[in-house]
Amino acid sequence: MINLTLIIIEDDILLSQKIERILKREVSRVHLFNSAVEALLHIDKLQPDIILTDIKMPEMTGLEMVEILRQKGQNTKVIIASAFSEPSYFQKAIKLKVENFLVKPIDIGELLSLLIDIERHLTIEQAYHAKNKLLNEYKQIVDESNHVTKTDIKGIITYANEKFSKLSGYSIEELIGSPHNIVRHEDMAAAFFKRLWQTVLDKKTWHGTIKSKAKNGEPFFIETTIAPILDENNNIVEFISIKNNVTELINNKRDLQKEIVTDRLTGIPNRIKLTHDITTIKNPSIILLDIEKFHETNNLFGLDFGDKVLIYIAQKLGTICDKLHFKYYRISADEFILLSQEEDSNLLIKLIEQIEDEIKTHPFENNNISFDIDISYGVVVASSDTQNNMLIGMAESALSDARKSHKLYSIYTHERNQQKAYEYNFEWTKKIKQALVENRIDIYYQPILSTKSNKIEKIECLVRFLEENGDVISPNFFLHVAKRSRLYNEITKFVISKACETFASRTEKFSINLSIEDIIESSTIQYLIKEVKKHALENRMVIEILESEGIDNYAQVIEVIEELKSFGIEIAIDDFGTGYSNFSHLVSLDIDILKIDGSLIKDLHVNASARSIVRSILSFTQELGIKTVAEFVSSKELYDIVKELGVDYAQGYYISKPLSKIELDNLS
Secondary structure (H helix, E strand, O other), rough: EEEEEEEOOOHHHHHHHHHHHHHHHHHEEEEEEOOHHHHHHHHHOOOOOEEEOOOOOOOOHHHHHHHHHHHOOOOEEEEEEEEOOOOOHHHHHHOOOOOEEOOOOOHHHHHHHHHHHHHHHHHHHHHHHHHHHHHHHHHHHHHHEEEEEEEEOOOOEEEHHHHHHHHHOOOOOHHHOOHHHHHOOOOHHHHHHHHHHHOOOOOOOEEEEEEEEOOOOOEEEEEEEEEEEEEEOOEEEEEEEEEEEEEHHHHHHHHHHHHEEEEOOOEEHHHHHHHHHHHHHOEEEEEEEEOOOOHHHHHHHOOHHHHHHHHHHHHHHHHHHHHHOOOOEEEOOOOEEEEOOOOOHHHHHHHHHHHHHHHHHOOOOEEEEEEEOOOEEEEOOOOOOOOOHHHHHHHHHHHHHHHHHHOOOOOHHHHHHHHHHHHHHHHHHHHHHHHHHHHOEEEEEEEEEEOOOEEEEEEEEEEEEEEOOOOOOHHHHHHHHHOOOHHHHHHHHHHHHHHHHHHHHHHHEEEEEOOOHHHHHHHHHHHHHHHHHHOOOOEEEEEEEEOOOOOHHHHHHHHHHEEEEEEEEEEEEEEEOOOOOHHHHHHOOOOOEEEEEEHHOOOOOHHHHHHHOOOOOHHHHHHHEEEEEOOOOOOOOHHHHHHHHOOEEOOOOOOOEEEHHHHHHHHO
């Protein structure tokens, strides 16, 4: 059956009825009319695919009818059937784009063959128009939601949509015919674009973020995908660039990055910035300053007075340190740190004397009353034997010595403390080995509550050391020793196997902590994957990576993360807010969960600065589709705040303390 709607127009009633009877057996829909005038009344409603018409008919000829259809914009296919073969008919039929001309008497076989051919062509045309319509809809969607340009193979703009015109500040007329570097920002290196061109000229798609410049000189950032368009011979004919304006996201990231490393009260760098800056200096020296009896000052004169004291100290440090090229930071309520590469202890002492002279010569004043401020100092002099992550602890030890001996300052003596460290490390190495033999390395489990469902949905596995008397020891006391004594990998594998064994019979998701050391250790990762598969825990495990640990080999870490995620393992960044390079982690690593460090959470109810930083972090994570966990939620007041702010999960003693296995089983 030929799937067409056919209209037959023939004034010879007997002939038309005969043709109709024959064609109705072969064609899906056949409609017969005995005049062109009558047919015109029904054509709009019937929407025929083909019209078979005689030429000479009363009232109106077939060609006159076709002319009316063409004037109305209708391009319905027409077959003329006539016994007349005058050239004028042929010429007019061609002009009116008639599909074919049949000579009467009509050969039904020839007509059916012609109809089959027309059906095939119509099917192809309909498919083409449907595809073209779909492509136009796609183009409209892309145009409405993205900034789009096209260039020729030399980079000359041949098309730009309204959105890109508006973003760049150039009119479409200004853009067309201009090189695409009309919006190039001078901050973007030539080598960057050289690599971009190499990629697209190799017939590959390029993706990345580009800083551009609008007509008014304002910068904007666009996340860009550039793809080469190839002809049938696989030659590049043009490039299409689809862009997404990420200026606001980039600016928010920068503002937040600045805010998170700046002390809100004094405006100077904070502990997070110090943590980063220490890593940039080979052998740093530090001076720890602590305001004596600051807590009593707050109680006696009020918090506003105490804030003014802190601002005063920050300003004095700035006056002196800027001249001497020392960096300075506020690291806690009443503590400041000075950082330098200076290795001469005498110069460090002179700096302390300058600070003392400045605050004595220009004392703090409030309401025209002068106040004496006493400061104690702990000094650590640069040394190649000193580990940077131990500096603050050393300075605190020196500060404690200064107070005990009632001195202005004390210099940390490496030799005096080294023996204690040796003894500590030897003792703990022995204890860890014994504990592994006696099964006294254990896991405690801390529930994590969803602020949306108000249910325990996740549980973090925390390693603990059990003393022989039953005391439970935090990993802060032994894990660093385990790393140095090569027992760490054994502890990690124990945690993995026991956690998997525990949660094989439970329904919650669970998380374990891995260091960057663990992530890049192939045997550890393969052991973890083996345990996950063994206990069928795909899509149940979360790996927490400590944010404050430096990542030297992003490529290797990203490769491992991709492998873990292929088994449904989610990736979390732990203790977010304790390190400086945290935003590069968020951008570079495909993470699922971000755990906001307790140092930001624990003071949310009293610290507007902490609340502002957390709010900014949440705005950023929501933009990236990352879930968040608030750590150190120790009270209902804090829980209500993090819930109101939009944090997804809460963890801390208000929810639950870390539980033993027996307590966890009872929780169920």
